[in-house]
Amino acid sequence: MQLWASQPPALDVTHIISGLNDAQRQAVTAPLGNALVVAGAGSGKTRVLVHRIAWLIEAEGVSPYGVLAVTFTNKAAAEMRQRIEALLSVPVTALWVGTFHGIAHRLLRQHWQEAGLPQNFQILDADDQLRLVKRVMRALDMDDKRWPPRQAVWFINGHKDEGRRVRDLADDDDLFQQTHKRIYASYETLCNEGGLVDFAELLLRCLECLRGDEGLLAHYRRRFGQILVDEFQDTNRIQYEWLKLLAGDIGKIMAVGDDDQSIYGWRGARIENTQAFLKEFDGAVVIPLEQNYRSTANILDAANALIARNGMRLPKTLWTEGGPGVPIKVYSAYNDQDEARFATEQIKDLIDNGGAANGIAVLYRSNAQSRVLEEALLRADIPFRIYGGFRFFERAEIKDALAYMRLVQNRHADIAFERAVNTPSRGIGEKTLETLRALARAGALSLWQAGKKAVHEGTLKGRAAAAVAEFLKLIDEIAAGVAELPLHELAAAVIEASGLIAHHGREPGERGLARKENLEELISAARQFSGELVFPLQDAEQPAVSELEEFLDQVALDAGERESKTGPAVQLMTLHSAKGLEFPTVFMTGMEEGLFPHRQSSEKPEGLEEERRLCYVGITRAMRRLYLTHAEVRRLHGADNYNRRSRFIEELPPHLISEVRLHGEVERPLAALRSRSSGLFESSPACPLNIGQRVAHGTFGEGVVLQSEGNGERTRVQVHFAAVGEKWLMLSAAKLEALD
DNA sequence: ACCACGGCAATTTTT
DNA sequence: TTGCCGTGGT
Numbered sequence: 001m002q003l004w005a006s007q008p009p010a011l012d013v014t015h016i017i018s019g020l021n022d023a024q025r026q027a028v029t030a031p032l033g034n035a036l037v038v039a040g041a042g043s044g045k046t047r048v049l050v051h052r053i054a055w056l057i058e059a060e061g062v063s064p065y066g067v068l069a070v071t072f073t074n075k076a077a078a079e080m081r082q083r084i085e086a087l088l089s090v091p092v093t094a095l096w097v098g099t100f101h102g103i104a105h106r107l108l109r110q111h112w113q114e115a116g117l118p119q120n121f122q123i124l125d126a127d128d129q130l131r132l133v134k135r136v137m138r139a140l141d142m143d144d145k146r147w148p149p150r151q152a153v154w155f156i157n158g159h160k161d162e163g164r165r166v167r168d169l170a171d172d173d174d175l176f177q178q179t180h181k182r183i184y185a186s187y188e189t190l191c192n193e194g195g196l197v198d199f200a201e202l203l204l205r206c207l208e209c210l211r212g213d214e215g216l217l218a219h220y221r222r223r224f225g226q227i228l229v230d231e232f233q234d235t236n237r238i239q240y241e242w243l244k245l246l247a248g249d250i251g252k253i254m255a256v257g258d259d260d261q262s263i264y265g266w267r268g269a270r271i272e273n274t275q276a277f278l279k280e281f282d283g284a285v286v287i288p289l290e291q292n293y294r295s296t297a298n299i300l301d302a303a304n305a306l307i308a309r310n311g312m313r314l315p316k317t318l319w320t321e322g323g324p325g326v327p328i329k330v331y332s333a334y335n336d337q338d339e340a341r342f343a344t345e346q347i348k349d350l351i352d353n354g355g356a357a358n359g360i361a362v363l364y365r366s367n368a369q370s371r372v373l374e375e376a377l378l379r380a381d382i383p384f385r386i387y388g389g390f391r392f393f394e395r396a397e398i399k400d401a402l403a404y405m406r407l408v409q410n411r412h413a414d415i416a417f418e419r420a421v422n423t424p425s426r427g428i429g430e431k432t433l434e435t436l437r438a439l440a441r442a443g444a445l446s447l448w449q450a451g452k453k454a455v456h457e458g459t460l461k462g463r464a465a466a467a468v469a470e471f472l473k474l475i476d477e478i479a480a481g482v483a484e485l486p487l488h489e490l491a492a493a494v495i496e497a498s499g500l501i502a503h504h505g506r507e508p509g510e511r512g513l514a515r516k517e518n519l520e521e522l523i524s525a526a527r528q529f530s531g532e533l534v535f536p537l538q539d540a541e542q543p544a545v546s547e548l549e550e551f552l553d554q555v556a557l558d559a560g561e562r563e564s565k566t567g568p569a570v571q572l573m574t575l576h577s578a579k580g581l582e583f584p585t586v587f588m589t590g591m592e593e594g595l596f597p598h599r600q601s602s603e604k605p606e607g608l609e610e611e612r613r614l615c616y617v618g619i620t621r622a623m624r625r626l627y628l629t630h631a632e633v634r635r636l637h638g639a640d641n642y643n644r645r646s647r648f649i650e651e652l653p654p655h656l657i658s659e660v661r662l663h664g665e666v667e668r669p670l671a672a673l674r675s676r677s678s679g680l681f682e683s684s685p686a687c688p689l690n691i692g693q694r695v696a697h698g699t700f701g702e703g704v705v706l707q708s709e710g711n712g713e714r715t716r717v718q719v720h721f722a723a724v725g726e727k728w729l730m731l732s733a734a735k736l737e738a739l740d
Numbered sequence: 741a742c743c744a745c746g747g748c749a750a751t752t753t754t755t
Numbered sequence: 756t757t758g759c760c761g762t763g764g765t
């Protein structure tokens with residue numbers, strides 16, 4: 001254990017708390033203990049996390065060594081670390097800042113023995129996992145028409161995310177359950193035998209390891225005196241349990257999140273963790289951050305009104321010191337083409353008037369919608385960039401190259417062997433490979449060993465034997481030639497010697513060229529990696545594995561930046577990938593029933609609420625201008641669909657909306673009516689209750705104001721009551737009490 | 741080993 | 756409509 005000098009006395013901490021609003025300051029300076037920071041969209045959540053860590057270290061005298069900050073994405077972790085270092089103006093290498101998976105991985109590498117793993121266990125990424133499941137299913141002689149492998153992966157991961165092993169699954173007559181249970185069992189065995197760890201396994205194994213080892217648990221409980229969690233609403237059951245386990249009964253967790261932005265329920269995130277936290281973590285206080293620094297009041301009012309329709313949320317109403325801004329524009333297009341044309345025209349106008357292209361985002365529910373938009377933008381000669389799709393380290397050619405590097409590092413890595421052995425093709429086909437697999441299975445050998453054996457003992461003959469022998473020799477030669485090289489030179493040498501460059505060079509057209517460029521980029525990535533210490537060694541930790549091994553691990557845990565084009569460009573992405581981002585102008589397209597809310601989600605109430613949260617996320621991305629568009633006819637899967645416009649549009653207060661018609665902008669009838677009755681240019685009659693205001697009613701209980709209508713004696717408000725749903729009430733008659 | 745064809749399904753995505 | 760996957764032909 002390293003000793004830390006006690007903190008210098010009487011520190012000046014004004015730089016940590018100045019410039020924060022009251023709520024932020026309250027969070028940053030909260031007493032040590034459990035706290036839930038309910039951070040509304042655009043309320044300065046990362047700022048709070050970063051300043052809180054600085055506060056812990058500089059004001060509370062907590063050792064950086066005892067602080068753990070957990071995020072979901074590498075991007076968030078990198079940003080947090082960078083901002084902490086900027087604020088403290090010292091590199092804080094002792095801090096643990098990382099993703100759940102990254103931290104679990106680190107612990108498992110450190111404690112592989114306690115975790116029951118081989119020292120050289122390997123991480124399976126999603127693609128590796130799918131391949132493995134396919135292989136398992138083939139071995140079990142299952143019809144992958146009837147049982148799609150993707151579904152099996154879904155089944156396995158779903159159970160693992162909930163912490164369930166095969167042995168925890170009940171016996172079931174249901175053929176679906178039975179079949180998948182068999183696949184899961186077989187997959188689990190294969191992983192255990194091969195030292196393979198998928199993403200869910202990293203977390204589950206880490207949890208089980210700590211649970212099963214009192215000494216280890218005590219060590220880490222002692223060590224991590226303060227734990228901060230970002231995007232807490234996205235935690236799944238294992239992550240929640242893991243945090244709970246590490247916390248023990250000492251209050252030390254600051255969870256930051258926004259249940260209204262929980263949009264990943266479908267992949268295991270448990271929105272209920274947020275409320276469970278308040279019950280199960282001792283003395284947890286709630287600190288809401290409601291002041292928004294991003295959007296206009298109109299946008300926030302719309303978002304508040306929309307999300308108020310969800311039940312069971314932690315109460316929260318976003319507000320801003322800024323003005324109302326322009327109304328939200330709704331455009332009803334004839335069809336998807338017209339919708340794209342409209343967006344494109346508006347974008348052109350904005351850019352012509354000095355707007356920056358990269359300040360404009362076009363959002364959609366599903367990727368299939370992007371095509372029409374792309375075409376329209378292309379025609380209008382507007383530069384754009386599409387998020388999503390393949391990430392750098394997921395590209396086939398990159399994975400091929402990495403497989404060679406993995407084999408160089410560990411000859412017995414079967415996953416890599418399978419991938420590299422016939423890419424580029426060298427005459428080792430499925431049949432030869434099956435022979436090797438059988439041999440490996442029979443003798444508990446790696447494919448590499450099986451290959452050696454098959455060649456020596458003549459199990460393989462002729463061409464096949466020669467091809468395998470040559471492959472084995474190739475890898476050995478590469479490994480020998482590369483042993484002393486620094487990582488990036490090693491990467492370059494491996495890529496060259498593997499024949500991948502030549503292989504892709506032979507490919508016709510742009511494709512091969514792009515692949516070659518990607519391989520070049522991999523070499524730069526390796527060079528860059530050498531310069532960075534991701535996790536510097538500390539005290540009792542064991543010596544680092546080779547740089548190559550570390551590189552391969554990091555690549556498995558971070559798929560790399562998405563492809564980025566240079567220059568200003570309009571951003572196209574799904575609503576999901578927009579989370580966490582902000583843009584001066586946002587287009588939300590495809591606002592149609594069936595599409596958004598998506599048909600398959602809107603059937604269950606939880607699904608519909610998640611869709612509504614997704615809509616809330618979309619709306620709150622916008623800083624100044626928000627456009628909602630829908631098409632009366634949409635071509636989808638080759639057929640015309642006639643969808644009603646999304647209920648989410650109807651759920652917005654009409655007075656915040658102006659409908660765009662071909663001949664200019666026209667207000668919606670309801671809003672027009674109201675403005676006439678209140679005098680044309682008069683500012684609207686002050687309704688004593690704001691949209692989003694929480695109220696109490698004698699009979700209906702607590703609720704939230706959704707919208708208001710009329711003025712004076714005739715003012716009516718629509719309120720969403722938690723108990724009874726939506727009601728219109730005459731303000732003069734109903735006894736409503738404003739809460740807060 | 742490679743290509744061409746037909747059948748089939750078709751949210752959302754990070755690690 | 757697209758694109759993926761498996762099959763069957765060369």
